[in-house]
Amino acid sequence: MTEFYGxxxxxxxxHWTNLLHFILVGxxxxxxxxxxxxxxxxxxxxxxxxxxxxxxxxxxxFVLWAESPARFRFTHVWLFLTFHPASPxxxxxxxxxxxxxxxxxxxLGKGPGRPLALALLAFSLVALxxxxxxxxxxxxxxxxxxxxxxxxxxxxLVLGLGVAALLKSPWALYPLRVLLGASLLLAFLYPLTLPLxxxxxxxxxxxVLYGLFLALGLGAFWKEGLAPWAALxxxxxxxxxxxxxxxxxxxxx
Amino acid sequence: MPxxxxxxxxxxxxxxxxxxxxxxxxxxxxxxxxxxxxxxREVGTYPDLWVEFRPxxxxxxxxxxxxxxxxxxxxxxxxxGLVLVDPxxxxxxxxxxxxCPYDARYLHPAGHVSKCTFCAHRIAQGxxxxxxxxxxxxxxxxxxxxxxxxxxxxALKEAGRMDVLRPExxxxxxxxxxxxxSKKGLTREKEVRHD
Ligand code: SF4
Ligand code: SF4
Numbered sequence: 258m259t260e261f262y263g264x265x266x267x268x269x270x271x272h273w274t275n276l277l278h279f280i281l282v283g284x285x286x287x288x289x290x291x292x293x294x295x296x297x298x299x300x301x302x303x304x305x306x307x308x309x310x311x312x313x314x315x316x317x318x319f320v321l322w323a324e325s326p327a328r329f330r331f332t333h334v335w336l337f338l339t340f341h342p343a344s345p346x347x348x349x350x351x352x353x354x355x356x357x358x359x360x361x362x363x364x365l366g367k368g369p370g371r372p373l374a375l376a377l378l379a380f381s382l383v384a385l386x387x388x389x390x391x392x393x394x395x396x397x398x399x400x401x402x403x404x405x406x407x408x409x410x411x412x413x414l415v416l417g418l419g420v421a422a423l424l425k426s427p428w429a430l431y432p433l434r435v436l437l438g439a440s441l442l443l444a445f446l447y448p449l450t451l452p453l454x455x456x457x458x459x460x461x462x463x464x465v466l467y468g469l470f471l472a473l474g475l476g477a478f479w480k481e482g483l484a485p486w487a488a489l490x491x492x493x494x495x496x497x498x499x500x501x502x503x504x505x506x507x508x509x510x
Numbered sequence: 511m512p513x514x515x516x517x518x519x520x521x522x523x524x525x526x527x528x529x530x531x532x533x534x535x536x537x538x539x540x541x542x543x544x545x546x547x548x549x550x551r552e553v554g555t556y557p558d559l560w561v562e563f564r565p566x567x568x569x570x571x572x573x574x575x576x577x578x579x580x581x582x583x584x585x586x587x588x589x590x591g592l593v594l595v596d597p598x599x600x601x602x603x604x605x606x607x608x609x610c611p612y613d614a615r616y617l618h619p620a621g622h623v624s625k626c627t628f629c630a631h632r633i634a635q636g637x638x639x640x641x642x643x644x645x646x647x648x649x650x651x652x653x654x655x656x657x658x659x660x661x662x663x664x665a666l667k668e669a670g671r672m673d674v675l676r677p678e679x680x681x682x683x684x685x686x687x688x689x690x691x692s693k694k695g696l697t698r699e700k701e702v703r704h705d
Contacts, residue, residue, distance in 0.1 A: 265544070
């Protein structure tokens with residue numbers, strides 16, 4: 258039996274608002290990448306997608322600001338006044354901010370189109386990559402293993418393509434199914450990559466929900482009309498669930 | 511430049527929590543969050559049983575995982591090896607809380623992250639951390655790890671046994687536990703918490 262006088266500061270430090278951010282940043286990053294590609298191809302849908310990208314990034318940044326306990330201390334300015342390349346969140350802040358600026362310039366038609374599209378592509382890749390990296394760097398949390406660095410960018414692309422499929426872009430369905438298939442395969446294998454204790458925790462805390470999201474994802478391969486919704490729900494659910502349940506430290510102490 | 515460290519002799523700790531109370535007062539730690547807490551656990555198996563009291567706090571790791579993940583530089587390491595948080599730069603993103611393997615950090619109600627500072631403000635005045643000064647059994651020692659004559663260096667030299675928490679993570683803690691009862695048969699039941 259272990260008891261305490263006072264308490265270790267264990268427990269949840271990221272709450273539902275943070276989980277929402279992990280979904281929104283995937284949507285925003287995925288859409289930004291698609292927008293960059295559409296601009297490079299000179300696709301007629303590029304402008305519509307640029308607006309979606311701007312809205313989603315703005316929404317994500319708003320959620321981040323609104324949920325921050327530091328929102329009225331304006332300390333966020335330090336993200337852009339300091340240089341911390343070892344921090345995934347520092348990269349993410351720049352990735353999102355510069356994606357927004359380049360998408361904004363593209364939407365307004367200001368500046369050279371191709372270089373701006375290339376810049377948007379590069380910045381969106383940073384925005385896609387950083388959430389998984391922000392989790393994977395925590396060697397102390399066994400559920401956030403190196404697989405996060407692959408699963409989060411993949412599910413972000415699924416989220417972006419899910420929205421594209423809902424917007425009735427005919428080119429979206431095939432890559433959506435391919436990337437969703439890859440995400441589901443990774444998510445299926447993920448428990449096998451965990452130490453026994455961590456696997457037990459995942460199973461106890463959210464085994465049913467995890468299985469449900471995997472099954473939902475499979476629905477995308479069934480009917481075309483269902484595909485975007487099934488993909489969106491599965492990708493968003495898996496992202497939120499992994500962030501929530503991964504905050505567990507194990508019994509290391 | 512000194513390299514500050516602390517040692518706690520677990521064979522002397524009686525779990526009175528005077529250090530935890532002193533810390534709350536000295537650092538004005540708000541209700542519900544802790545710079546320092548005491549873990550009480552049964553060690554061993556019958557008939558070799560022992561109750562171990564283990565005070566825990568930020569270990570001021572030499573290789574602190576909480577510092578590089580900070581996107582604003584609010585979490586930093588001083589030349590003396592103290593790991594501190596500058597509340598004026600903290601955006602409360604929680605990355606450092608996630609990175610700390612010891613649950614030492616918490617969100618202060620003022621909207622920034624906080625934790626034990628080894629009483630940096632007292633050290634600057636040439637005083638000891640409040641927990642060290644208060645401990646009635648003198649189980650805590652503090653000082654410069656690079657000075658062989660400092661109390662902490664002497665305590666480490668004289669200890670029969672020395673442990674750090676989760677050494678496999680490579681954080682190189684500077685809070686050392688001395689003379690802990692054997693880890694053999696350590697119970698790993700569910701934790702019970704009293705706020
Ligand atoms: S104990 Fe935690 S907060 Fe303290 S230095 Fe180590 S990692 Fe950082
Ligand atoms: S919560 Fe504050 S100190 Fe911690 S990583 Fe974020 S900005 Fe840095």
